[in-house]
Each structure stands twice: as structure tokens, then as C-alpha cells.
Amino acid sequence: MSVVNYDEDVLIKEQGFDDHFHDHHHGDKYQSNFITTYIFSQDHKIIGKQFLITGMIWAIIGAGMSIIFRLQLGFPDDSLTWIKPLLGKWITVNETTGIGTLAPEFYYALVTMHGTILVFFVLTAGLSGTFSNLLIPLQIGARDMASPLLNMLSYWFFFIAGVVMFCSLFLSTGPFAGGWTAYPPLSALPQASDGSGAGMTMWVASLVLFVVSVLLGGVNYITTVLNLRTKGMTMWRMPLTIWAFLITAILGLLSFPVLVSALLLVMCDRGLGTSFFLSEIFVGGEALNHVGGSPVLYQHLFWFLGHPEVYIIILPAMGLTSEVLSVHARKPIFGYKAMVFSILAIAFLSFIVWAHHMFMSGVNPFISNFFVIFTLIIAVPSAVKVFNWIATLYGGNIRFVSAMLFAMGFVSLFISGGLTGIFLGNAAIDIQMHDTYFVVAHFHIVMGIAAFFGMFAGIYHWFPKMYGRFMNETLGRIHFWGTMIGAYAIFWPMHYLGMAGVPRRYYRFDNFETFSHFSQMNQFITIAAIIVFFLQILFVVNFFVSIWKGKRVTTKNPWGATTLEWTTPIDAGHGNWPGNIPAVHRWAYDYGKDGVEFIPQIVPLTDEEKENEADLH
């Protein structure tokens, strides 16, 4: 075949199907004023933006906290008096020297809140919440989510969860300070520490609200993907983003309820005097009445959520990366089906490996063997994905735009962070490595920074769809290179700290002979962290300025992508397509096929054209 000639609007009109959308929309009474359009909106695109912006606010708060405790770790003797206006009583100023020190309890509160906020509010809600909402209806060809009302509630439950958590920061006893995993007894005994009282209660309340949000969203995403796909959009024609969001939603649906179980039992231990997670405890020299429970039981329940949660964070980033890599390499994704099956395999394995977080908590070593084996098997589907991404890049006509740079950065980070996971997954090596900076480095690279890179790739790539404008490309590249180098500068040295045995969650190290010679390395990490933090501020500025001042998008499909979201009008209204819903005739990755640069999914196959391999099932 030679050149494909098509006009998208004509195609949608002729090939698409009429769902009588306009018969019901004589003036959209659901978007009649500012409040229903932008605040209590039921449009998935607006809800996606709400998730994104709320997530960005939380990211700044969470990252800001990390800067404060990094200052403490890098420069333990320097004065923090300048930050007293913000932290108030948590900075004690020595009256003679004028040196302000961070209260140790608040250091723990900061670490705890940093973890909680980043894991749940930013990388779960901010990432999968944003892009599932934005992309699922657009890429499968639906007017909106299955239940827009529940979708809206999903955001507002997240918002309230955030408000509760935010309020807990201002408690006189401080927010919860027992680590984001909230292990008992610190979480189960209100008198265990300052933050274990009201702080923990609010932490639990916030997380339960958050789980409600995840479930409302997840049930919606799954149902939408399964039941609302447009004509011709078979499962094997879905872009990998949609596969990733679908599996992510399933993971959330199955794992978050178990967290609720654990938290409700913790609340009983706190309030009713039960002993699910407590046994033979002394506080202040006095024996408590709690007998017969096990703190390890909580850890099991927590990590039954906690490990799938890691994939809830990383799978959407993988999906976004796959899509962005393919579009900007102008090549079909390599091994589409292998990608899908590896997502499924990872999702399955994520439910049977949880105790590898607990090798040193007193888990029976016999059962640990199985957890080691299952854990190491995850390397296989992960490696398949990495191989396919690299193979997608190979020989591609790569456009080095910001989105593409971040997607490639994701692959880099996923490799280097993933490899250290193989170390930690071995129970024997974990004896040395557990609870050291090696662990911190591992999970920050593989699911923290990598997930952020996937998110940035998504934001730069779909910004034109969200706001009808481009983000500033120069600032984007500065953002990428600074963050890429900076992220490695922060976390690479941490591997060495960890291998030397430097424990995580310590307030300061200079009292330890063994660790004191790492002080310069800690300073280096802190400085790198501050630079990276300000680069993210640069990104936020770029984001908001571009919303109003960015270069306008002039064509519907600025990146030359094949998926359905680029067939909607630039400023798509509620319902996404003004007339018919487009019908789909091919998979999402027809790039460079038969000499044509790209063929959108809505273009019918010509007579002599063969479907791609993924369609032949």
C-alpha cells in the first residue's frame, strides 16, 4: 500500500457510532457554573487535573520535609534557627549560642510524614489517580467513567484524607512519628510516643478515607476499562497505559482492604484494650495488660498491602513510559503481548512476596525461603519489560523531547534500582542490608524517583491534551538533566552508606565512631537533595505558567500519536467527542508500518493490509 489518506473528523463521522450524545445535552446542567465545572466536577479530565494538582501540592510538602531532615543529617551541628518561624516549638534555640536544633521527635515525625505523603498521596493518588482519570476514557473511547459521580467522590475522599493528615501536622504532640509503616507498638499504644496519641488516630482516619477514595476510583477504572470500550477496542488493542491502569486498579482493590483490616485492629488495640498486635509490653517500667498478640502479625497484614502498593506506584509509570517511548521513538512497542503478560505476572507475584520486607522481623526462616524464591522470580517479568523498552528504542527515530527524556530516565532508574532489589530479596544478604541506607537507596530509586520520572514523562507528554498548550521545552530539559544527575547524586552514595551498615531513621550519626567519617558524604547528599528540590519547584513553575502562557497547540495530534485521545478536539468538552465516538480498527502502535510514519487507531485497515501480530489472537 502507498500513502494513507484520511481525515480524522470524516473517519469518526463515517466509521464511528452515534450514541445520541447530544440528544441529552441541551445545555449541560451539570457544568452550568464555576463550581460544577471546576470544583465538584464530574468530568474525568477535570478530576484528573484535580488529582494532579493536589498531588503536586503534597509532593512539595513531602519533599520539603525531606529537605529539613536532610539538613539535620548533613549538617547536624548547624543552626536551624532560620526555620523556626515555620516549625515553631520543634526547633529549640540554645539561648547562649543561638543555635537552633530540630527536636528529635519531630525528626521522626518528618520522616514518617514524608513516607506517608509520598507513597499514598503523591505516588498513588497523584500518579494513578491523575492518569487513570485522564487517559482511561480518552484512550478507550468512552464519554466518561462508568460512574462519574463515584469518580468525583473518589477525588473528594482523597481531598478529605489529605485535610485530616494536614491537620495532624499541627497537633501539639505532633503528627504520627512511628514510620510510614506504622508498626506496633508505636502505633498500637497511644502512650508509646508523642505522635502515637492523637497523631496516630488522625493518621488512621486519614488513611481509611484514602482507602475509600482508592476503592471508589478502582472499582470505576476497572468497570470502565472492561465494559465501556468503544467499538473495535478489544483488550489486545488497548494501549499499554490502559493495561497498566487496569492492573493497578485491581491491585488496589485487593490490597487496600487488607490495610483497612490491619488499621481497624490497631484501633481496637488502642481504644478497647485488645491485644491483637501487642504482647508482654512494658512502658515506663510498668507491665501492660496486653498479652498474646503479635506485632509481626501487623507487619504481615501491612505488607500484604504494602508490597502490591509498590506496584500500584510503579505500574502506571511503566504504562506511561511504554506509551511515551513508543510515540517518540516512532516505533511500535517491542513485544506488546510480552509487556502485558509481564504486567500480569508482576501483579500476581506482588501478592505472594510481601514478607521479604520482614526477613529480619522474626519471620520463620523456613517460610522466608519461599518468599525469597517468589521475590527473585519478579526479576524475570521486570527484565522482560526492560528488554522490551530498550528494544523499542533500538533503531528508533528518537525525538528527544522532555517527555521522552524522562521516559528513558525511567528505564535507567528502574534498572539501577531494580538490581539492588535482587540483593535485598535474598534473606541472607538482607541480614546485613536491612534497615540501612542501602534499602533507602533501593526503594527511592526504583519506586520513588522512577515513578516520578514516569509521572513527569506523562505530564510533559499529555500536557497539550490537558491544557491545549505545551510546556516550556528548555525548562523541561533543564529539569530532566538536573533531576537525573541529582537523583543519582543523592541515592548512589547511599548504597555505600548502607553497605557500610549505616542504619536508616537515625537522627544523627556523629556520635558513632564507625559512621562519623561519612559526614562529608551526608553533606554531599543533602546539597544534592536541595538542588533537586529547587529543580522540582522550577517544574511546578513551568507547569503553572504554561497553563496560561505556554505555546498553543495548533493541531489535534501534536506528537503524531496513534491513540484515541488525540482525535478529540484540542479543547475537548465534556463527553470528549463532539459527535460520534470513534471506532477502532487496529492496535495502538502502528508506527512506521509499511512506510507510513504513524496510523491512528481509527483508520480502517486497507484491503491488502495485514493486522499486526498482537491482533492475531
Added chain:
Amino acid sequence: MADLSYEDSKKLVFKGMALLAVVTLIEVAIALVGKGYVIEGFHLPVWLMYISMIGLSLYKAYFIVYEFMHMKYEVKGLAMSVLLPTGLLVWAVIAFFNEGNSWNQRRTLIKEKNAETIDDTRKSTGSIIDLKDVKNLN
């Protein structure tokens, strides 16, 4: 219920009720007979009781889901998308119960060790742990 007439499906419901009631009665009967409440001195082996009661409960669950909740009449994909994920719990059950059992063993071991009187005559092997104890630790 598209493939059944109204009268048939009505009958099926009351059959289902009878079935569930009978299965529940059998379960209770196994519990009572097996533990010697009915016939003096007659006991069933514990494993047999447990397996049969778990099996019957799973059958009840299957019946409720497939008949009462109409899973039987849904598309296979829908049924699988709901039922297969519950398989993820199998390993959780094994691992958690194994853990519980191991806590029990350790507590017993600690209790025994606390009650033990130290045998001073035993010669030092140079090893910190007595190999005999290692076996018990599991």
C-alpha cells in the same frame, strides 16, 4: 435466569434453601457426633471432621455465589474476574498460619528454656548454640 422459566426458577430457589439447610445441619451434626456428644465414646478423627466441614462450607459458598448471586448465568469472563483473585489468598493462608504456628513453638520453647536448669557438667563444644536446640528452633 434467562434460560429458566419463572416457575422453574422459583422451584430452584426453594430447593436451594433446602440444600443449604441440609448442608448446615450435616456440618453441625459432624461437629456434635464427631466430638462425642451424641453417641457416648464415639469420636471422629479431627482431620476428617475439619476437612469435611471446610469442604461443606466451601460448597455452601460456591452454591451461594453460583445460584443465589447468579454467577452461573454470567459471562465466564465476569465470573473469572471476580473469582480468580480470591486465589491470591491461598498463599496468604498458608504463610499466616505457618507463622502463627511458629510463634506458638517459639513461645513454648522460651517457656521450656526458662524452666530448664542449667547442666554445668556439660562440656563446652566451643559453639555458642547447642546443635540440639537448633533443630527445635525451626
Added chain:
Amino acid sequence: MAHDTAHTDVIPEQGHLEHKDYMDSHDGPAWGGGKRPFKASYGKLMMWYFLLSDAFTFAGFLIAYGAIRFSMPTWPVPDHVFSAFPGGFHGWPLIFVTVMTFVLILSSVTMVRAVQEGHRRNKRGVMFWMALTIIGGAAFLGCQAWEWNTMINEEGVTVTKNPFSTHLQGGTYLTGAEIEGAGFEKVMTETHGKTATYYLEPGAEDIEENRLFVKQNHQKEVLAGESFKEEDPYLITYNHDTHLYEPSAFKTPDGSIHKEAFGPIAFGSLFFFITGFHGFHVFSGVVFLLIILINVASGLYHNRSNNYEMVEKIGLYWHFVDLVWVFVFLVFYLL
């Protein structure tokens, strides 16, 4: 097009986008899009997936229960614990909970009938069977209330105290004279206006920890002199006059004197928590059923294009509650 736009306004869960004509007819030509693979409306699908996640919440609780139970050297024997029956009957193992289970099964059956009548668009039929279902649910809650009341107020089980346990060795309960003969002092004190009689080792400091009682049951029948075997269940009597638990003295074959120990406290806390969580589901089910019954009565669903699907959805939830009870019944009462 059978429906008008005004009609949409009264469907809250439908949101604003009227998907109806291509969503809610099962296989009619109106669906212009791709095949709806699951041939079910989005509402039913969402209910299924919600139930799946709720199943994992219960699974979390029940698996935690299993882990804790496995970690205990003893566990109360269920047919000893659950052997009371309304009307002051005792020693009827598992009879009352069997009745409770029947009640729940019955209410499930009436729910299926309500759904079937919904398929026939028989409004009166739906209302009749739903009302029966609500009565069944309420009756179940009533049974549960009675059971909790018996356990808490008569037998003295609380979330932090469990007087039910199992003997780890055989022995014989001692009479007052035998205990005194072994060198214990008889003490009589006033508590709550009644006299409590117990026996103390001379010089014992912690009275609450060390006092011994003569075995008597809740009906004040003295059981001293009775023998028991290893693994026999027992209940530490809660004296309603003195408000004291009465751990009794017994003698083992080797001649040493022991006192009944309290059972694993996790039993009470897990029982109340998990049956309470299930009861909460039943309660919310009853509330939803009531709301939907009122909606049915008002004729709301009768004219909807998806008819009585709301009844089907609450039906799914209701059967799920029954389903959970199958497992609660299994692990708490049977095993």
C-alpha cells in the same frame, strides 16, 4: 427513544452522562459500540468488584484470626462456649447458632425471590419478599444481640477477658475443706454488698492474682469433687453477686494444686470484632434494603429502563453477607 430527559434527573448513581441507550440494553441493537464483554451493566459490575474488595477485608480479619489461633497453646472449644439457648437453657451445643444460620439463609432465599419478582416487574411481589428479607435480617441481628448479651453479661467474656479455656492436664476440683487442708486461708469479704468467699496462700501479696475459689457454675451448683480430663473445656465462673471471676482450685494427679487460668484473650476480642464487623454489614444491609423498599413502593424503579436492577444489586450485597457468615460460622463455631 423510550425515555425523556426529565427521567434522568432522578437517577443519582447514573451521573450526568446518559449512557442508557447503549449501556443498559443487554444485547439489543442499541449498543453501537464494541461488544460489551461481560453483558452486565456497569452498576452490577461495580457491585461485584466492591464485594471482591470487601471479601479481602474479611479475609484479612479471618486470616489474622487463624494466625492468632495457631499461635495459642489452647483455644476455647466452640461447642462448649456456644451452648446456651434463649429461655435459660444450657448445654445445647451449637443449637442457637444453627438457628441463626437458618434465619440468614431464609433471608437470602427471600431476597432471591424479590429479585425474581423484579424480573417480572411485579412491584407487589418485590415489596413482599423484600419486607420478609428485612425481617430476616433484623431477626438475625436480634439473635446476635442475644448471643453477645449472654456472653458478656452472663458468662463474662469481654474483649480483654476470656474465662473460657481448655484444661492442659486432667485433675479434680477441690472442696473448701481440701483447699484449707492444703494450707490456704479462707477469706470472706464484702463486695458489692455480697459476701465473697475465697482462699489465699498465707502471705500472698497480689490478692487478685492468687485467690482460689471453690468451683461452682452460674446456677450456683457446687461442682467441687468433679474430675476432668486433659483437653476438657472449662468456664471460669463469673459471680453475678460479687462481680468477681472465680478461678477455681483443682488438684492434678501428681498432687499439686492449680488454679483455672483464663483463656487466650484474643478469643473474645476476635469474636466480638469479627462477628461485630459482620453484624455491621448486616445492619447496613437492612438499612439499604429499607431505603430501596421505600423506593420500590414509590414506583421509582418501575419506570426505569433498567427496571429493578437496584434490587438485584442490593441482593448481591445481601448474599455476600450470607456468604461471609458461612466462613464466620465455620471458623468460630465449627472448627
